[in-house]
Amino acid sequence: xxxxxxPFEDPNTDKLYKKIxxxxxxxxxxxxxxxxxxxxxxxxxxxxxRYTIQQxxxxxxxxxxxxKSKKSEPDSPSLYALDIFSQRTQISEHMSTNxxxxxxxxxxx
Numbered sequence: 001x002x003x004x005x006x007p008f009e010d011p012n013t014d015k016l017y018k019k020i021x022x023x024x025x026x027x028x029x030x031x032x033x034x035x036x037x038x039x040x041x042x043x044x045x046x047x048x049x050r051y052t053i054q055q056x057x058x059x060x061x062x063x064x065x066x067x068k069s070k071k072s073e074p075d076s077p078s079l080y081a082l083d084i085f086s087q088r089t090q091i092s093e094h095m096s097t098n099x100x101x102x103x104x105x106x107x108x109x
Contacts, residue, residue: 002035003028007043021045034061 007025010016019025023045027036038061041051056062 002031002039007039032061034059034064038062 008016008019010019023043025043027039031039038051038056038059041059042056044050051059057066
């Protein structure tokens, strides 16, 4: 997601699996050192050393960029997903507000 493409890609399935097992990927120069570090931690082939979701959330790159992307954190994951979706697809404020209000009404009932 940081780079805009998958870390492992090859039309030949055998070559793709080899790339995954060898952790054969490259990180573009435009990715920050902090972003580069996070990618390396996530793609670590050793499961004992690979970052967990909690470690990803606590990583400096994630904290810095996540805080920039959110306006406010809604009460439920579904509302948070709707908030992100509406930002990315530019759904009108009116539609988002009506959907959130309806969701809140449904949760109250």
